[in-house]
Amino acid sequence: xxLHEIALTVNGTREAVSVPAGMTLxxxxxxxxxxxxxxxGCGAGECGACTVLLDGRPVTSCLxxxxxxxxxxxxxxxxxxxxxxxxxxQRAFIDAGAIQCGFCTPGMVMSARALLERNxxxxxxxxxxxxxxxxxxxxxxxxxxxxxxLAAERGER
Numbered sequence: 470x471x472l473h474e475i476a477l478t479v480n481g482t483r484e485a486v487s488v489p490a491g492m493t494l495x496x497x498x499x500x501x502x503x504x505x506x507x508x509x510g511c512g513a514g515e516c517g518a519c520t521v522l523l524d525g526r527p528v529t530s531c532l533x534x535x536x537x538x539x540x541x542x543x544x545x546x547x548x549x550x551x552x553x554x555x556x557x558x559q560r561a562f563i564d565a566g567a568i569q570c571g572f573c574t575p576g577m578v579m580s581a582r583a584l585l586e587r588n589x590x591x592x593x594x595x596x597x598x599x600x601x602x603x604x605x606x607x608x609x610x611x612x613x614x615x616x617x618x619l620a621a622e623r624g625e626r
Contacts, residue, residue, distance in 0.1 A: 480548030506546035517603030520576035569607035
């Protein structure tokens with residue numbers, strides 16, 4: 470098995486790792502960098518549980534090869550908190566009751582983060598479109614939409 474040397478920035482920290490050609494970004498994050506926020510749900514890019522930001526764009530990390538992240542910036546849910554304090558977006562999810570089992574929450578937050586960074590005042594339809602690739606079995610989505618709206622109202626970016 471041949472290994473490839475890659476370097477990427479993950480949550481602000483430069484990482485240099487050796488990865489096999491077929492390793493996914495999700496596997497790299499979870500198995501080599503021990504960042505377990507991104508979850509493996511379907512393994513086919515359908516559920517959004519593994520969503521991370523790759524150069525600021527939300528991607529399902531189960532479909533991105535680790536070697537494709539070489540030289541790029543990756544942000545996971547672990548990069549949301551600062552000095553042990555939840556981000557305003559994470560706080561809005563709590564305040565709006567948008568967290569139940571929590572399995573989808575990291576991917577939802579990362580999709581919402583990407584939306585708010587490009588559009589600080591999204592409409593409900595824009596919020597729905599931004600989270601469309603993320604499945605939730607518990608909340609019925611209304612509380613998630615309310616959380617993103619609340620974060621936008623609070624000026625979260």
